Amino acid sequence: MSSASQVTLGSVVSLWRYPVKSMMGEELNAVQVVEGGLVGDRAYALLDPSTGKVASAKNPRKWAGLFDFRAAFLDVPRAGQPIPPVRLTLPDGATVTSGEADLNGVLSRALGREVRFVSAAPEKPTLEEYWPNMEELDHQDTVTDESMPSGTFFDLAEVHLLSTATIERLQKSYPEGRFEARRFRPNIMVEPASGAEGFVENAWIGHTLAIGPEVRLSITGPCPRCVMPTLAQGDLPKDQGILRTALRQNEGRVGVYAKVLGGGTIRRGDAISMSD
Numbered sequence: 001m002s003s004a005s006q007v008t009l010g011s012v013v014s015l016w017r018y019p020v021k022s023m024m025g026e027e028l029n030a031v032q033v034v035e036g037g038l039v040g041d042r043a044y045a046l047l048d049p050s051t052g053k054v055a056s057a058k059n060p061r062k063w064a065g066l067f068d069f070r071a072a073f074l075d076v077p078r079a080g081q082p083i084p085p086v087r088l089t090l091p092d093g094a095t096v097t098s099g100e101a102d103l104n105g106v107l108s109r110a111l112g113r114e115v116r117f118v119s120a121a122p123e124k125p126t127l128e129e130y131w132p133n134m135e136e137l138d139h140q141d142t143v144t145d146e147s148m149p150s151g152t153f154f155d156l157a158e159v160h161l162l163s164t165a166t167i168e169r170l171q172k173s174y175p176e177g178r179f180e181a182r183r184f185r186p187n188i189m190v191e192p193a194s195g196a197e198g199f200v201e202n203a204w205i206g207h208t209l210a211i212g213p214e215v216r217l218s219i220t221g222p223c224p225r226c227v228m229p230t231l232a233q234g235d236l237p238k239d240q241g242i243l244r245t246a247l248r249q250n251e252g253r254v255g256v257y258a259k260v261l262g263g264g265t266i267r268r269g270d271a272i273s274m275s276d
Helices: 060-068 103-111 164-173 200-204 241-250
Strands: 007-017 026-028 030-034 045-048 070-073 086-089 095-097 116-118 126-131 142-147 159-163 188-192 208-211 215-224 253-262 264-267 271-275
Touching: 007 030, 007 264, 026 070, 060 103, 060 126, 095 103, 103 116, 159 164, 159 200, 159 215, 164 188, 164 200, 164 241, 164 253, 200 215, 200 253, 215 264, 241 253
Parallel strands: 159 188
Antiparallel strands: 007 026, 007 188, 007 271, 030 264, 045 116, 070 086, 086 095, 126 142, 159 253, 208 215, 208 271, 215 253
């Protein structure tokens, strides 16, 4: 890309990785990015042995308790090397590592439902998604089965970006709500340049973003929201107004998804630019 074709968008303000799907994750200062996404992101998940489906907080009627768990790697994951084990902090504050013999039993008892801790995704993974009773949604007060990318624990794509401008726009539209990045589980939070406001990510779709000197991402589409951002997370309260506001302000889209074109290391503070 020539410098003449680039538009400066802003910079990386925070980075997040989620070692276990639907559990709380890790905020990072730097992270390696490869063809499959951030190294270690959604490396593990829980499976429901009764259905073969991936456990996800997208169905809070069954898996809301997952947001009370936190996962952190015991060592730094590195590209081309085996994924290291994780330490899991349970809702009661106790900890367990992924290498322990009775891990499945510990997690099953903590969740009140039998689960298996896995590192390999099914060839055709699926999860259950609950749709709350909102008139703006195509489905209402029902649970659907949703397909995931083959052999992964991702919902739709491997990298998720979100701007502080979008968070601020939603907050202004619904001052009573608490719009914080962790509600939306992004990988890369972007601070826009030049005071850009509104849903700035919409303009990135179909373009290539350069992050720092190495990483290149193709922005593939918007990130449609479900019930997950409305759920209680730590000190964030349950609030269906979060989703309702996103639906009314930007058709339920909060952030964008991306595919990795070129890998490398992303660091907090890295500049971000866009090209065709």
